[in-house]
Structure formats: structure tokens, C-alpha cells
Amino acid sequence: MPAAIAGxxxxxxxxxxxxxxxxxxxxxxxxxxxxxxxxxxxxxREFWKDKMDRQDANPGGRCC
Known part of the structure; x- marks a missing residue:
């Protein structure tokens, strides 16, 4: 049973x-x-910076 819980x-x-x-x-x-x-x-690092920059430039459906 513990293996099933861990899985x-x-x-x-x-x-x-x-x-x-x-x-x-x-x-x-x-x-x-x-x-x-x-x-x-x-x-x-470049990937995440680019992703965040694109989200900031195009907020879309985000609430904030």
C-alpha cells in the first residue's frame, strides 16, 4: 500500500x-x-526571461 501512495x-x-x-x-x-x-x-534563463517579457507585453486573460 505505501508504494501505491508514493506513486x-x-x-x-x-x-x-x-x-x-x-x-x-x-x-x-x-x-x-x-x-x-x-x-x-x-x-x-533566456527562455524564462523571454517568456515573462512576452507575457508582460501581451497580458491576455490574466487578472492582474
Whole structure:
């Protein structure tokens, strides 16, 4: 039973991280590799800065 609880907790943590967008850089890396881009991928720091800059420039449906 403890293994089932641990597995469920790991699944919940993975789900929560995905909802919060923590996996965005990993998805970006996978897309960059699959799309055959010629240039180098952004570093994680560059990626998050670019993402935040785009969100600030285009707030969309955010409440604040």
C-alpha cells in the first residue's frame, strides 16, 4: 500500500508542476530538437526571461 501512495503522490506532484508551467522549458527543448532549428536553443534563463517579457507585453486573460 505505501508504494501505491508514493506513486499517487509522485503523479500529483508531476501534475501540479505541469499545471504551474514548470515543464515549459523541457517542452521547449523537445520542440526545438524536433523542429530542426539551425540556431542554438535558448538557455533556461533566456527562455524564462523571454517568456515573462512576452507575457508582460501581451497580458491576455490574466487578472492582474
Amino acid at each position: 499517487g503522490l509522485r503523479g500529483f506532484i508531476r501534475f501540479f508542476r505541469d499545471v504551474m508551467g514548470e515543464d515549459a522549458y523541457r517542452k521547449y527543448q523537445a520542440h526545438h530538437a524536433a523542429s530542426g532549428c539551425n540556431g542554438p536553443a535558448l538557455t533556461e
